[in-house]
Each structure stands twice: as structure tokens, then as C-alpha cells.
Amino acid sequence: MSAEFATSRMETAPASTGARLLDLAERHRVLLAGIFLLVFPLVLPFHALAIVILTYGLYALGFNLLFGYLGLLSFGHAALFGGGAYLCGISLVHFGAPWWLGILAGTLGGVLIATLIGSLAIRTRGIYFAMVTLALAQCVYYLFYQAVDWTGGENGLRLPSVTAISPFGIPLNFVDPLTRYYVVAAFVFASLFFLSRILASPFGAVIEGIRENEARARACGYDVTRTRLVAFVLSGAFCGLAGALQALHLAIVPVEMLAIETSGLAVMMCLLGGMGTFFGPFVGAAVFLILENLVSVYTVHWQLVVGVVFIVCVLFFPRGIWGSILHWSRR
């Protein structure tokens, strides 16, 4: 499962119209994402849901950079997502920071926690890496859980609600769901642009190379350990930003954001949408959250239904939803 946007791909002549369209879409993936982000709330009129699809999608995107592109399975990403949310919250609650500083704090928080967890975990491989990240994420959970004065402990951290913001001097009503959606979408758009640059850069090629063959990457002269750490930290930036946006949106940081289930969520959304694909994490987040919202109207056992859908997907569409669409249209 190689990256759909690797420059290398563009050389093979597209076979069908569908494939040709996809290749076109790939070349303009950021533009496409922008258009989609603009019209999404028109398609999905539940704006609060649309916002969490974006924040979880961004979280899954950060996870995907590590899992899909570099091939490292982390079970501790909740620490980056929740940590970002808490740091955003703490900066607002305890330091009276403005919203944008909260977002910056959350992103840097993700970077910081990723650096700490990463430097300890990257020396391990496979299941050991998953377990070490999981254990360290549990430590982060415990830390935030215990620091009640700072984090509110098990009650979570309530944020002062952000009502009016004025980015670049433009006054915006942050209470209005649609306005809020577009503010979040702007950050997601910037992230997608950034990710696109990363994937198209020499570094993007290296992480794919490491995923493909670590020994060969080493022999080529790449410091695999350092590359892994850099990727982990970049992943932390995306996840921290996602957490901060989530915190501002919910006006509370529940301690569950740091819990192991949240780590599992990233894995699920990524697999559901298609790992190692550009749009997969968002597709996964959308399908998961829409399903959850739809099914929970009818039954309290929504987790069972979502679980079955997930299993069916993994069994019959191991490339994920978006990954399968890409694959079929290429043949």
C-alpha cells in the first residue's frame, strides 16, 4: 500500500477515466480538500458533528503520518491529542490566554509530549513500540488525572467559553456553529497543506522508504531512529492542534480524551478510512462519527453496531474505505 501521492506514481499511465480523474485529484489534493471543507457543512447540516469530524479527522491524520506512512503503530496517541487539549485548556483557564495562544499551546504541547514519549519509544519496534507508547500514554493520563488543581481531575477541565474572536482583526461570532466550523476548517486546511508538503518533500520519501525497508534505508545513509523521532514529533503537532481545537469547541477537556479508548479511536478511524492515504483519516472519522450519531438514536448498543461495521471493513476492505476506492479506480 504505497502513498497515493508519491511523485513516483505519476509516471505510470492512468488506465481508465476514473484513474485519470484520481490522478488529477491527487495533484490538486489540497485545493480539493479546501473545496470540500467549504461545502461540507452544506452537505452535513449538523455543524457540531461536522466540527468533531474535522477535529477527530485531524487527530487521525496525525496518527496516520506515523502509522500509514512510516509504519509505526502507536497505541499512545491519546496522550498527544488529550495533552494538546489540556495544554490549550490550561493556558486559557490558568493564564487567561486568548484562544489563538491556546491553540499554539496545544500544538506545542503535542510536540513536547511527542518528543518525550518518542525519545523513549522509537528504539523499539512492532508490538514493543505499541506497548511502550501505550504505557507512556497511561503515565500521561495518570499525571493529568492527579494534577487536580490544574486539570480538574476526573471532572475534566472546564474552559471559559470563547464567544467572540477576531483573527486578523476580523470580528467573528464563535458561538455560531457555522462560523466556528469555518474557523476549525481553516486550521484543518492549513494542516492538510502542511501534510501535503511533508509528503511531497524528501522527508516524505524517506519515511516511506523506512516503512518499506528499514535496513535498506539505513544502508542508504538514513538515520532511521532520528527520522522516526522527527515523524513522531510532527505527528504530535497535528494531534496537539486537533486536541486544542476540540477543547475550544467543547469548552471542556474530559479526562477521557487521554484514555486508552481515545488511542484506539485513532487506529480505528485510520484503518476504516485507509491507512497511508491522504484523505483516509477524515473519511474514517466521518464514517465512524456519523454512524455513532445515527445508530445511537435508535439503540444504546451503538458500539456493537459500529464494532461490527469496523470488523466487516477490516475483513473485507483491508485497504479501508478510501483506500479501496483508490485501489478499484486504479485498476
Added chain:
Amino acid sequence: MSAPSSDVILRTERVGRSFGKFVALKDVSAEFRRGALTSIIGPNGAGKSTYFNLLSGSLAPSTGKVTFEGKDVTGLPQHRFAHLGIAKSFQITNVFPQLTVRENVRIAAQALKTRFDIWRPRAAMTEFIETADELLRTVGLWHRRGELASALAHGEQRALEIGMALASRPRLLLLDEPTAGMSPEETRTMMDLIVRLASERTVILVEHKMKLVMGICDRLLVLHHGELLAEGTPDEIRRNETVKRVYLGQREH
């Protein structure tokens, strides 16, 4: 490379390597001349790959010292070797299977010149693409550049690996049984390529089929049971009684 033939590019001093209690390589001291094509030969399990891995940085020696161009490189991490000017191909084919042939070499070409560059588009960094294309022509894979590496035939994958090794412009090229598992036809093509490459740089070639290298190499090292049995020109080795005994009865395949 017009360096005098007496110039030593690589030297090992009593290097050895054990795996647990098992001694795979013992006290091998040797010098490799710049510009020469040296072959390391020996029967299966003689310790050739172990020695090769010590030279190429995949393994750290348990004992002894490795010097490259006068610098002590013993135990340096693998990725440093490419930066020093040493490149290698593995005994088992080792490419990036799900990337295109061209991207395989391009990644190898950018390795020494981009460090964590996450911003510039690599499609615009034409120098690496040009290097890749030039090397693909050298190893005869230009017509296959758009294919996934996994779609190549075995022999082609080995050639691709050599193309990748060349991408760092190494002064020393190490090849571990590049003809392993090849058809006679593929083997001939590969040996031709090696001879061509050896005319421009120092090459160390591991091979267990003695016949294959006798005619092309400048010097030979014979390993047996983890020890250096003999060292010399092909003629000297051919006349060497101990070597004859080791290879006697072993039908070459």
C-alpha cells in the same frame, strides 16, 4: 581513480565476531587496495557475510578494528558508512518493493544531501532525479523505471540494488553474492556490470563460486571456518595447496 595500487583503502586488524558462544569469524587481518577488485571467497557458512557485514557496518565486530581511509570506523552506526563513502548491496535482495524503480534510486540519491527537509517539493529537486536516471541507465534498468520494484525479476532487483548503492557515489562498493539465485544468463550480465563498475572504483565482492571471480578480480581472500585461509592474486590462490584441499571434492555449482 588513479591512486597508486599500494594505497590501502580499507584495513581490518584481527577482527572477529561471535554470536553467543559461536565464533563466526576469528582474527581476520587484511588490507584492501584502492582501485582493486577484491573477492572474498569460501564455502557456505565460512563467515563471508559476517566479515562483509563488519566491513559495511551492519554488524559491529566483537574484537578488532576496521579502518577506512585511515579513519577508525569500528562500531559506527550503519547509516554513517554511506556518508563516509562506503555502499553495499545485501546478500538477500533489499529494495523498497512498493516504490517505483526510479523512486528507489532517487531516495538513495538524496540520502546524503537532504536532512529532515520537510518543506521543499522533491519533484523540483531535479539533481536527484537526474542522478537516478543516470544510474538506472548504468545498471540497465532505464526501461523499467516506472514499474514498482516488486514487479522486477530477481536479477533486475539485484541490479536495482547496485544502482541504489552507487547513488551515494561511494569510493568503496561492497557486494555480497550479487549473483545469488540468478540464471546463467543473468549471472553473465551481472558479472559484466561488476567488471565495468570496478574499473571506476574499489569493489569488494563476496562470492562462494570461486570459478566466477577467478578471471575478473585482482586479489582474493579465502575464508574457511571463520578464519582467513589464504590471500593473494588469483594465480597464487589457484596454486595454494590449503585452498585446493578445502575446495577439493566440493563440486562448484
